[in-house]
Amino acid sequence: MIDRRHIGFQTTATPVQVDPWRVRLFCQAIGETNPVHWDAAVAAEQGHAAPLVPPTFLKALESDHCSSALLLQRLNVPMQQVLHAEQRFSFHHPVLVGDVLDISRQITDLYDKRNGALQFIVINTHFCRAGKRVAEGVQTLLVRLPAQAPAAEVTA
């Protein structure tokens, strides 16, 4: 069982810059062809000061701050037993290429089902720009006991 005293653990926020080249590569990887994500002129036409990042690029920024693998190490949970069960993002303000976001992550819940056979880790991520919350992420990881754990979607 994962010790519930870890609930509430929070990383110290660190600044992470949104790199244009990496956003371009991310767009290539997901087949995104809208130039608003890399062309400053197109972004300006749509009223943005810089190109927009694709919504789920926040996960890459989050890993730059502190990967889920590092948090799992802290909880003493082997990566091989972990599945990425659920992911949520709430977007309050557009994140732009060149932004510097202050990112922190917090373990907000640990619970189990089936008498402990399935354990869940909930991690919230806060994305702030100049002190203002621009987005939030909630990642739910599922830990399965070895006997019942055929490897599947293992988390980043």
Next chain:
Amino acid sequence: MTDAAAPCPARIERTFGPIRALDLALYAAASGDHNPLHLDPAVAQAAGFEQPLVHGMLSMALAARVLGDHFGTQALADLNTRFTGVALVGDTLFFIAELSRYDDQQAHYRLQARTQRQGEVLAGQASVMLPTPARGRLTVPVR
């Protein structure tokens, strides 16, 4: 067919794929998720899969495109996805977004992605901000 001109279609369907090993290599580089289950056929086979696994977060990125391509990236207010199954290299992903409700500001969709091979691999919800003209129309009293 979905009426692309409607501000709030009842249903949006999109197909992505087949997903190539190259797509997963690009996604690994861009996201930083280099787990060999996504990249190395031998590791995937040792884990009981015929092919490397598609990153769940790549499926989620495609889910975001289903809404973003229609409403605009900045319209997405909330996206929640559960990874209910596993897609493999070579699979084609079929997405359906169905309108569950809307108000004068947001439309809320149920999302599902399936593959031919295994059925559902992703389920979730998305909320998008509706364009201002639609909001205006909806707030004008009907006579």
